[in-house]
Amino acid sequence: MKLTDDEKAMRDGAEGPAVAAAMDLLVRYGEALDCERLCDTRNVAGTMTQPSPAKTRLVKEGGWHKAFAVINLDCDEDIEIPDMRVPTCQLQHGFSGDAEGVVPYSKELIELQDDAEAFYGRRGVSILATCTPYQVGNLPVRGEHCAWMESSAVVYCNAILGARTNCEGTASTGAASLTGKIPCWGNHLPENRYGTHLVDVGVPVDDFLEWGMLGYFVGDLVQEDRPVITGEIGQPELVDLKHFGAAAASSGGVEHYHIPGITPEAPSLEAAFGPQPVPESVHYGPAQRLAIYEDLNSQGSSTDVDFVLLGCPHASIEQIWRAAKALDGRTLNSGTQLWIVVPRALKAVADRSGYTETIERAGGRLLTDSCPAMSRAAPTGTKVFATDSAKQAHYLPAILGIDAWFGSLEDCVNAAVTGRWTGGLR
Amino acid sequence: MTLVLHGRKVVPGVVEGEALVSHETISGWGGIDPERGVITERRHELAGQCFTGKILVFPGAKGSSGWSGFFQASRLAGTAPLGMIFTAMTTKVALGAVVTRVPAVLVPTEQHPLDVISTGDWVRIDAASGVVEIKKSD
Numbered sequence: 001m002k003l004t005d006d007e008k009a010m011r012d013g014a015e016g017p018a019v020a021a022a023m024d025l026l027v028r029y030g031e032a033l034d035c036e037r038l039c040d041t042r043n044v045a046g047t048m049t050q051p052s053p054a055k056t057r058l059v060k061e062g063g064w065h066k067a068f069a070v071i072n073l074d075c076d077e078d079i080e081i082p083d084m085r086v087p088t089c090q091l092q093h094g095f096s097g098d099a100e101g102v103v104p105y106s107k108e109l110i111e112l113q114d115d116a117e118a119f120y121g122r123r124g125v126s127i128l129a130t131c132t133p134y135q136v137g138n139l140p141v142r143g144e145h146c147a148w149m150e151s152s153a154v155v156y157c158n159a160i161l162g163a164r165t166n167c168e169g170t171a172s173t174g175a176a177s178l179t180g181k182i183p184c185w186g187n188h189l190p191e192n193r194y195g196t197h198l199v200d201v202g203v204p205v206d207d208f209l210e211w212g213m214l215g216y217f218v219g220d221l222v223q224e225d226r227p228v229i230t231g232e233i234g235q236p237e238l239v240d241l242k243h244f245g246a247a248a249a250s251s252g253g254v255e256h257y258h259i260p261g262i263t264p265e266a267p268s269l270e271a272a273f274g275p276q277p278v279p280e281s282v283h284y285g286p287a288q289r290l291a292i293y294e295d296l297n298s299q300g301s302s303t304d305v306d307f308v309l310l311g312c313p314h315a316s317i318e319q320i321w322r323a324a325k326a327l328d329g330r331t332l333n334s335g336t337q338l339w340i341v342v343p344r345a346l347k348a349v350a351d352r353s354g355y356t357e358t359i360e361r362a363g364g365r366l367l368t369d370s371c372p373a374m375s376r377a378a379p380t381g382t383k384v385f386a387t388d389s390a391k392q393a394h395y396l397p398a399i400l401g402i403d404a405w406f407g408s409l410e411d412c413v414n415a416a417v418t419g420r421w422t423g424g425l426r
Numbered sequence: 427m428t429l430v431l432h433g434r435k436v437v438p439g440v441v442e443g444e445a446l447v448s449h450e451t452i453s454g455w456g457g458i459d460p461e462r463g464v465i466t467e468r469r470h471e472l473a474g475q476c477f478t479g480k481i482l483v484f485p486g487a488k489g490s491s492g493w494s495g496f497f498q499a500s501r502l503a504g505t506a507p508l509g510m511i512f513t514a515m516t517t518k519v520a521l522g523a524v525v526t527r528v529p530a531v532l533v534p535t536e537q538h539p540l541d542v543i544s545t546g547d548w549v550r551i552d553a554a555s556g557v558v559e560i561k562k563s564d
Contacts, residue, residue, distance in 0.1 A: 025524070032436045032520040032530070047495075053461060054502040071498065074525045149491040166517040169494035171525050186517060223451070223488070224516060253451075253488045253516065299468070373456060395456040395490075398467045 001030045002037050010179055018082055021075035022175035028074075029172055030183040039184035042086045043140050043163075045133050045148040046173025048072055048125060049116035050093035050374070051109040059112065064119040072174025081178075084124035088177040089138055090117075091150045092131040092314070095370040095377065098347075102339075102365050105377045125177070129369040130343035132242065132314045134161065137345070142264050145188055147176035151253070152246035152313045152391065158256040160241050162264035164188045167255050187256055193265060194274035195258050197222045200281035201231030203289050208243040208319075209408045211236065212390040213292045215244035217284055219252030228258045228272040231284070236262060239316050246313050247390035293406070293425050296393050300384055300403030304335075307382040308416040309396070310409060311341040312371055312389035317349050319409065320366070324355040326413040332363035333419030337379040338412075344368035364416065373399050386415045386423070431537045431558040433511070436520060439529030442550035443508040445543050445560075446480035448472050451514075454522065455492025463505025481549045482507040483539060486514035493518035498525035509551045511539055511558060529553040 003011065011023040026038060048068060058067040062078060069075045094113050095105045117127050128136055131150050140146050140163035148154050148165040157163045166186045168176070176182045186192055199221070205214050218227045227248070236244070236259070248254035258266035266272035273279070310323055323340055332338055340359065342350065347368050350356045356366050372378045373395050378385060386405040387393050393406040405415065407423030415421050450471050452458070457467040463478035478500075487493045500506040510523050510530040523530035529551045533539040539558070543549060548561040 028437075028524050029521050032524050033515065033517065034434065052499060054499045057502075070502070071495070074498070074527075151489065151491050154491065167491045168517060169491055169521040169525075171494060171498065172517070172521050183517075224486070224514060250489060253518070395453075398453075399456050 001027055001035065007038060007181060016082060017077065017079040018069070018073065019178050021069065021073045021077065021079060022178040025074050025171055025175045026179065026181055026183065033183055033185045035183040035185040037184050038181040039145050039188055040180055041145045041147045041176055041182050042180060043138070043144060043146040044086060044088040044173050044177045045091055045138065045146070045150065045153060046088065046168070046177060047091050047093060047149060047170055048120050048174070049090050049113050049127070051112045056112060064116060068174065072170055074171045081123060084177045086177065086180040087126070088124065089126040089128045089133055090120065091128070091133065091153070092370055092374055093129055095375045096368060099367055103367065103375070103377050104380045105375055128343065130314045132343060135314065135316060135346065136343045145182065147173050147182040149173050151249035152242065154255050155245035155249050155257070156242065158187055159245065159258065159263050167253070193256060194226065194276060195228035195272040196225040197227045198279050198281040199227050199229050200283050201229060201233050202283055202285035204232050204234070206234040208239045209388060211240040212243040212247045213289060213296070214284060215247030216251045216296065216390045217288055217292045219248035219250060219254050221282060222252055222254060224253040226256045226258070227254065228260065228266065228269070230260060230269060233259065239319060242313050242316070243389065250391045250394040290425065296390055296406035299393070299397045300405055302384050302403065303421040305384050305386050305405065305415040305419060305421050306336055307379050307385040308336065308338040308412045309341070309372055309385055309387045309392055310338070310412060312387065312392040315340055315342045315346070317346050320346065320350045320355050322409055323364070323413065324358040326410050327362035327364055328358050330362050330417050332416050336416050336419045338364035338416040340364065340366050341371045342366055342368055372396060376400065378402065386412045386421055388412050427562045429542055429560040429562070431533050431539055431542065431560070433531040433533035433556045433558060435553045435556055436530035436532050437523045437528065438554045440552050441481070441509040441529045442548065443479060443481050445483050445545055445547045445549045446472070446475065446477055447540060447543055447545045448484040449540050451485050451488035453489035454487065454494065454496035454518070455490035457489060458496055458500070460496050460499035460505060461503050463500055477507045478505045479508050481509045481511060481551065483511045483543045485540065486512045487516050487518035487522060491518065494522035494525050497522040501526050511543070511551065513539060531556055531558055533558060
């Protein structure tokens, strides 16, 4: 790897041992990628505060300095962690205080995380505490080099905002936060941003449920590649693309895609493919749509629903409002819980707008900071859950060993009210 | 019978051990339990199998950006694989191999490592030279 003079100085310790350790990790990582150089970034989204068994042990051993060194820098030395060099935010993490008495989640972990927030906040980490930083104030500009984790945020950052990030990890974002550097590889290079597959949509895709299913289809089809979506798609909104990207990054590893005429790097179909010819298209029609729905609903048989989860990725304010309308004047089944996971900044808006009150009057809860998958926690005794998120339906059965139903927000709310799954494709 | 494949270094080091082969990509977060070193994705071909002390041979990483963090956690819990051989380079798998601190080699798909190597074969990785030697178990 070729390092610039400032990067060499950081590696050699001019900025202290933590920055040197960060640069060492970036060089090891860059060499693993066979990458030639680093690029500058002033936008890091990573994770430091999320509790884990390993972190609990490290904090006991040497405090948060030790935890950051080992987990966020892959460094075994006892070093002091300085202020962040560039703007850095904390993504989603564990449940916090508002989950007490609702979520079976240990008070010790909540306290550990509070402690972490205080430590990292003092060093300049903004505690956004959401998988959707783009919903609450971190909105990169087209062309901006970022170092983001969270696959659903990464794909949103690249495809919808036209900023440039790879799918970074805990250690690479930790190193970026102390150096303002990240390997200039993959999505940072313009030649790696053109489409590779063409998908022709032959069924109306006009709601986030449909966008989620299309995303799940596309991710399975292209895996790590870059799909270009055309056909019977309506004008998508933030929520639609939030669900499309999250699903495509679950069934596959999609980090970037184009919708000609909609997304910023694809003014036309030809532009989406750049120097390459437009390939033969793969069709997404009624049969493919049905197969995806059945696939997402193949992880359960009992229609008795204990738990309904909305808001993955973290709900938009519109989704909270839509859930409030669906729940208005109704009461949840006594054996079923409904959680909507949201960024805390949007919870404040929901509280102020009265949506929280409507949802809670029905028996539902808004929870911030986390989700059942991140915190490995669902209502005690849950055997069957329902969700409007393809991503959560993909992951939660593996993480918690429970069955899953996937359907529309309204089908999920009906399941919460009746305790039975009666959803279906319309 | 000994077979040889030639790849490129991802993480340097020499290691040998028994292969565990996955023809499907592997999820880190939501796909493995680092405390036990077990693949937990329900519909995965290796669901329930332990990778601790094995040379993990697989196409690459998929899913969440927690991939590297989860494999790092397996190192911290003492349940990590012994080495990694994969065919598709991504940031997830590159960083994952680095923080798992195990010898790792990228072998081109054209050499068909997922077909050439079978679970149970004895595999030696010399990552610096990119050489993978395979002693077939049958």
